Amino acid sequence: MAFPIDKIRKEFPVLHQMVYNRPLVYFDNAATTQKPQAVIDAIINYYSRDNCNIHRGVHFLSQRATEEFENTRKAVSSFINAPSSHEIIFTKGTTESINLVASSFGKRFISKGDEVIISGLEHHSNFVPWQILCNEKEATLKFIPVTPEGELDMDSFRKLVSKKTRIIAITHVSNVLGTILPVEEVIRYAHQFNIPVLVDGAQAVSHMAVDVQKLDCDFYCFSGHKMYAPMGIGVLYGKEKLLEEMPPYQLGGEMIKEVFFDHTTYNDLPYKFEAGTPNVEGVYGLKAAMNFIRETGIDNIYAWEEELLRYATWKLGDIEGVRLIGTARKKTSLISFLIGNIHPYDAGVIIDKMGIAVRTGHHCAMPLIELLKVPGTIRASFALYNTFEEIDRLAEAVIQVKQMFA
Numbered sequence: 513m514a515f516p517i518d519k520i521r522k523e524f525p526v527l528h529q530m531v532y533n534r535p536l537v538y539f540d541n542a543a544t545t546q547k548p549q550a551v552i553d554a555i556i557n558y559y560s561r562d563n564c565n566i567h568r569g570v571h572f573l574s575q576r577a578t579e580e581f582e583n584t585r586k587a588v589s590s591f592i593n594a595p596s597s598h599e600i601i602f603t604k605g606t607t608e609s610i611n612l613v614a615s616s617f618g619k620r621f622i623s624k625g626d627e628v629i630i631s632g633l634e635h636h637s638n639f640v641p642w643q644i645l646c647n648e649k650e651a652t653l654k655f656i657p658v659t660p661e662g663e664l665d666m667d668s669f670r671k672l673v674s675k676k677t678r679i680i681a682i683t684h685v686s687n688v689l690g691t692i693l694p695v696e697e698v699i700r701y702a703h704q705f706n707i708p709v710l711v712d713g714a715q716a717v718s719h720m721a722v723d724v725q726k727l728d729c730d731f732y733c734f735s736g737h738k739m740y741a742p743m744g745i746g747v748l749y750g751k752e753k754l755l756e757e758m759p760p761y762q763l764g765g766e767m768i769k770e771v772f773f774d775h776t777t778y779n780d781l782p783y784k785f786e787a788g789t790p791n792v793e794g795v796y797g798l799k800a801a802m803n804f805i806r807e808t809g810i811d812n813i814y815a816w817e818e819e820l821l822r823y824a825t826w827k828l829g830d831i832e833g834v835r836l837i838g839t840a841r842k843k844t845s846l847i848s849f850l851i852g853n854i855h856p857y858d859a860g861v862i863i864d865k866m867g868i869a870v871r872t873g874h875h876c877a878m879p880l881i882e883l884l885k886v887p888g889t890i891r892a893s894f895a896l897y898n899t900f901e902e903i904d905r906l907a908e909a910v911i912q913v914k915q916m917f918a
């Protein structure tokens with residue numbers, strides 16, 4: 513079946529505008545994706561029909577919103593094939609999900625002399641929380657090295673694992689290079705030693721099918737806004753046994769069972785980790801986004817985006833002086849590059865003036881940029897609504913940048 517690109521593009525109002533007198537080309541999808549009309553409508557529907565606080569209200573609106581909220585939790589659970597919906601915790605996004613685990617798991621399971629392993633490919637969100645935790649606990653943070661192609665060095669990884677390793681936290685897909693990491697292999701190896709693994713799925717869920725039972729990961733984190741849902745809503749999946757053993761992350765309403773003057777008892781999962789009024793409209797939007805992905809078909813999306821990646825790699829790679837950064841064997845639809853010695857920022861400003869939105873800089877992964885010995889990169893990241901013609905426009909823009917600096 514041909515991918516219904518025209519129909520899909522019609523569903524994203526933001527794409528149909530002129531920027532600097534040219535039709536907008538949006539290639540900053542790894543930063544955030546645009547929203548289909550169904551997601552926008554779900555938010556309008558929430559505020560114009562159901563707005564109220566959930567769980568505590570006896571009235572009609574509260575019950576209706578609570579039902580939609582909890583149904584979405586079930587939908588998330590089936591979206592990533594979690595065994596149970598009480599293992600799904602709503603958060604602000606990937607950053608909060610990882611902070612929750614670093615803080616709560618860290619409090620319970622990490623002590624002086626222990627070790628935590630992450631990789632050299634991590635976004636600051638899956639880096640800084642572990643670095644600070646290890647500093648506080650006098651534990652050691654170890655890094656899985658990255659090959660020049662942008663892959664994990666698996667032999668070194670196996671040597672890093674020791675009796676002191678308490679947790680491994682790695683990204684599913686690199687937001688700088690697009691590398692798809694061999695998370696199954698990491699998890700299988702770690703589990704031989706009963707070491708839990710957290711997977712940062714921020715760059716994975718909108719591009720490929722994710723099955724947390726098949727991966728057998730212990731935690732999986734992602735953000736709504738990178739999968740066509742609103743900002744400020746995200747998910748932490750955690751295995752029940754671990755979540756039960758972990759203390760609450762934040763304290764206040766909703767996460768309690770009973771409060772007395774001298775002590776408090778905690779609510780059951782998942783509410784133990786959902787203190788305060790949640791982002792209800794975000795949850796409405798997330799449900800619409802998951803429906804949109806399901807109706808389009810994640811395998812169709814993967815196939816379309818793979819074609820876009822192949823075309824862009826060929827088209828940009830063919831321009832003299834363009835250096836592709838990250839040439840892993842398995843990649844999602846993201847391409848990082850440099851044009852000769854031109855600083856990525858200077859190139860980005862010119863490309864923008866041609867109506868094309870790309871990202872330039874360190875992409876919140878400064879240690880990786882240091883490893884790669886580059887000043888940053890220009891990053892074009894594709895989503896399901898992008899086209900081959902748009903990639904042609906990027907290639908033309910790159911040639912113009914070259915000519916301007918010649």
Ligand code: PMP
Binds near residue numbers: 542604635686714876
């Ligand atoms: N991890 C990765 C791999 C990311 O790409 C991002 C966002 N750029 C994050 C974590 C953080 O996501 P958020 O800002 O939505 O919390």
